Amino acid sequence: MLSINASNFSSNLFLKNIGSAKTKTISSTGNTQYKYASIFSRLNYKYSDKYIANITARRDGSSRFGDKQKFGNFGAIGLAWIFSNEDFLKNSKWLDFGKIRTSYGITGSDNIGDYQYLDTYTIGTNIYDGLTELLPSRLHNPNYSWEQTNKFEAALELSLFNNSINTTLAWYRNKSANQLIGVPLPYTTGFPSIQDNLNATVLNTGWELSINTNNIKTNNWYWTTSFNISFPKNKLLEFPNLEGSTFANNYVVGKSLSIKKFYNLEGVDPTTGLYKFTDYNNDGKLTAIEDKQIIKSMDVEYHGGIANTVQYKNFTLDVLFQFVKQSNLNYNSVIKPGALFNQPRQLLDRWSQSNPHSQYSYYTSGLNSQLNELQAIFKESNKTFSDASYIRLKNISLTYQFSIPKARIKALRIYVLGQNLWTITNYFGLDPEFLNLGYLPPLRTYSFGIQLTL
Incomplete structure (x- = not known):
């Protein structure tokens, strides 16, 4: 092009x-050209409306791998038991539907760019001796193959009290290997990374619960509630030779993939006004490998939401709350005292002789090299990590709908909508939902509209 x-x-x-x-x-x-081919077969079996089994087998091919690695074999098996159809439960007054299901399978992924396994070149903009420069941009590696994930899931589905309560409880366990990533290379190679399969194993597990209830259902009133919550977890199970790899400072076997290592900030020295950090090996200097000993996880512990719909005659009210339990980087990771942009007011609590017990060190014009070095370490300390949990009124809407047959109007809908109206959080930053500190948080918006159907 x-x-x-x-x-x-x-x-x-x-x-x-x-x-x-x-x-x-x-x-x-x-x-670029991307080609994908697949052939699969599926066998389903159902017996007596109670027992269900299905088996799937497939072979996939992708142009994103080398000639000897283009194809992969995958499959899955699933089983289910509709126990509510058993004779001893058919006449139950409280159970309308009950099902236990489980599945196990192996899936593959080619979620990488095209031609990553080839030596590629990029045309530059410089001209030498009448010739346009040609720059090497990628290293050749035809040996990496499909990323594979072994997935297992078990779930319970229930419908109770004349379908007034419908719920699903599920547990999953996914083990991933051969992750497709760009492995970092030393600068001396001339390339930032090379595409390959990471020789590591990652485990993802979690619980998921959803509940839908019909609370009121009369001629004039209708009220339903939906609730869901998830508890995701991940762990690095294996990583051979992690200590000697370029990922040694990013991952720890047995810990989450979302960990971050920090220096331990002891506080501000009330005498000198300088930051004090823990020197774990007592060598008189702070280094990332030896002294970043504080390990924090930035995973979401749990998240979910609750929605209610209340209808009275022609009026409908919808309310959605969402909640997240998490920790993450805060404003201290990006602050730069003296810079020409807005700063949090907490920075005013700086050290001085009249304020020796402050949160922050004193500030200079930038010529104090010792303070500059400590400020850089401060931005990699545990002071930059804190609770980022929140509860938010995400959406609320009120609608009135009616018809005017004489005017040939089938439906006239008038609505008022509000978004991001209210948030409860202790997060030290712009917004706990969108944690990128360089951008504006979601706006609080109000909308009004009329929808006409003739």
């Missing part, structure tokens, strides 16, 4: 004629 940029037209009248521009820049981008 080619693109042409033109500039320096002699007149605005010629803007639609690229040929009249004095300067023309022609650039090209790669024309």
Whole structure:
């Protein structure tokens, strides 16, 4: 694909004629091609409306792998028991439907870019001796193959009291191996990374619960509630030679993949006003490998939401709350005293002779090298990590709908909608839901509308 940029037209009248521009820049981008082929078969079996089994087998091929690694074999098996159809429960007054299901399977992923296994080159913009430069951009590696995940799930589904309560409780266990990643390389190689399968095993487990209830159902009133909550966990099970790899400072076997290592901030020295950090090996200096001993997980412990819909005659009220229990980086990870952008007011609690027990060190014009070094370490300390849990009123809407047959109006719907109206949180930052501290949080919005159907 080619693109042409033109500039320096002699007149605005010629803007639609690229040929009249004095300067023309022609650039090209790669024309990629992605091919995927799959063949699969499935066998389903059901006996007496109570016992269900299905078996799936498949073979997939992807153009994103080398010639000897293009194809992978995958499959799954599932079993279910509808126990509510058993004779001893058929006439139950409280159980309308009951099902236990489980499944196990192996899935594959080719979720990488195209041509990652080839030596590739990029056309540069410099010209030497009349020739355009050609730059190497990727290293050859035809040996990596499909990323594989072994998935197991078991669930219980229930419908109770004339379908007034419907619930599903599920537990899953997914073990992933051969992760497709860009393995970092030393700068001396001339390349930032090389695509390969990571020789590590990751385990993801969790519980998921959903409950839907019909609370009131009369001629004029209707009220339903939906609730869901999830408890996800992940753990690095195996990583051979982790200590000698480029990931040694990022992962720990037996810990979550979302951990981060920090220096331990002891506080501000009331005498000197400088930050004090724990020197774990007592060598008189702070290093990432030896002194980043505080390990924190940035995983979500649990998350969920609760929604209610209340309807009275032609009025409908919808309310959605969401909640998350988590910890993450806070404002201290990006603060830069003296910079020309807004800073949190907490930075005013800086050290001085009249304020020796402060949260922050004193500030300088930037010429104090010792303080600059400590400030950089501060931004990698446990002071930059804190609770980021929240409860948020995400959506609330009120709707009134009616019809006007004489005017041939089938439905006239008037609604008022509010989003991100209320948040309960102790998070030290802009917003606990969108943790990227460099962007604005979601806006509180109000909407009003009319929808007409003729």
